[in-house]
Amino acid sequence: ARSYNITLLPGDGIGPEVVAVAKDVLSLAGALEGKLIRVELRFQEKLMGGSALDATGVPLPDETLAAARDSDAVLLGAIGGYKWDNNEKHLKPETGLLQLRAGLRVFANLRPAAVLPQLVDASTLKKEVAEGVDIMVVRELTGGIYFGKPRGFGTNDSGEETGFNTEVYSASEIDRITRVAFEVARKRRGKLCSVDKANVLEASMLWRRRVTALASEFPDIELSHMYVDNAAMQLVRNPKQFDTIVTNNIFGDILSDEASMITGSIGMLPSASVGESGPGLFEPIHGSAPDIAGQDKANPLATILSAAMLLRYGLEEENAAKRIEAAVTETLNQGFRTGDIYSPGTTLVGCKRMGEEVLKTV
């Protein structure tokens, strides 16, 4: 048997609802594998984010990080909420997430943004601009200004308060994310666009230099460079020009969210964060949506698709991953929609019911 330990981190808001549904889908997809060899998925649930803060006083308890590290893959729901918004930095749910990413060393965040034919009308972009968009943003996740030191508050020469952060990348940090991105592009349409601000920032100049140098290892990939301000424009002007995008942590935060909104349905979008080795972290890109939490209204598809990424990139169970993705497509084809993607003529369902429909087709 192939047996895997999966840590579930339901988190806050709608997190528990969508993770519960995704867990059932994962279980079934696993159980249906193994014509030759049995696939066994074992789950443990841990506290993380605001719920961890309330229960233990910290957003990422040591026990949670240790359990995550010891497992084969981690599935996260969502974290955060108004309740903890004004907490000091080390007591913010977001800080727990950054600690988890750093603790698992998952430096490569893969964020697909594809416009599904069934949902092309959900995009605010004109149909001819939106249809066929299929972008993968590869975002560096454990470096740059998110983690750079020095950082903090200080006093300048005039005795005034300052706030400061450091954007810093080393050659090897750039090289390893770039290699991941070239490999990803190779499995897609063979085009990689590296986004930076090399006309202004030294950190970006080094970025561009290293990316350019690595290109000779991937002669089959068409590499281009773009400034981040232009990339933010081009995503709106003609998103179809992009295949794979690679960029730093903060630009990736901004551009991957912009790209996902191009699809019009962020309730559909998964993400995978992986490192050199060790468990990967899989999570929907949407937030904890406290306003609809506990009302069975959340769209579980992003988390279900994150579970598919978990199977593919985390456990190398490609078959089971495909099975889930096909089930999601089929469920959409049958016309089932949660409120966020509802349109007249389709069938409005809640979070649980959407899960049941996916289970039926898995």
Next chain:
Amino acid sequence: ARSYNITLLPGDGIGPEVVAVAKDVLSLAGALEGKLIRVELRFQEKLMGGSALDATGVPLPDETLAAARDSDAVLLGAIGGYKWDNNEKHLKPETGLLQLRAGLRVFANLRPAAVLPQLVDASTLKKEVAEGVDIMVVRELTGGIYFGKPRGFGTNDSGEETGFNTEVYSASEIDRITRVAFEVARKRRGKLCSVDKANVLEASMLWRRRVTALASEFPDIELSHMYVDNAAMQLVRNPKQFDTIVTNNIFGDILSDEASMITGSIGMLPSASVGESGPGLFEPIHGSAPDIAGQDKANPLATILSAAMLLRYGLEEENAAKRIEAAVTETLNQGFRTGDIYSPGTTLVGCKRMGEEVLKTV
């Protein structure tokens, strides 16, 4: 007589073409003022950007900066081009622009992004999403990661090369741009959205704290805060929710370009950069477009509208500013279009002809 000295910096690519046209429009608008008092505009042209590099070896000659400083306002065309793209940092046209902004201390960059009824189809967004969009991005322009120190290249503990920059803001830098933004919002629809990444960055935490503190001085303005990743999404999802946006230098670079592409016609968009006192800097937001330079194809309207901003924000000649804006609207109503905004049923014209048509209606 009111007499003003205006420094023209045509720059590179299409810069000289669009500045020449805008100069004529400025002259005429000035000449038509002064029923009571004569308005006199005197122009001097200086080198800047790649053309300055070629002629003098630096992107911003001392003479240019001195002339700009001594004048009442500066009108810039565009800078940059493939030719200088691989120059070392201190020999890049962009570096000259940053030096000019710093030298003139123009810390507040005002970037309107409005969808004109005549050009609503130019947007890639659906008509119902695009029409009526009218956003002003107030971007901090002389601080943050663009200018923060330390910056450069170094070696880390493992002996590897690093590239680094510092994002830093002082209380007074935040306060002065925030005040400008509140004042701008007051003259518009009374809504200000401050964009930051205060869930991660200390520089943003100070930003949010200072902006929040200043709100009590502007009780008539509705203030909100948004994370930059969410703002990048919301601009695509529902740009009409925004009135005035205030943000730091790098986020402003990205978001103002994204906002301008929402309008679909960046050849139409002006910008103004102003300081506490001294001459302001006025420039179209588009680049130097080397591929169409010298072909009389450029759209001069962004530069003409920058000249209107120069009259309004630089010289307090509101009447003349309105006269130019009305002339641009009238010229569009008459159906004249350059290639970038052409659509069937309108009259395709070149840069010069577009200028002549505007002159006729000024």
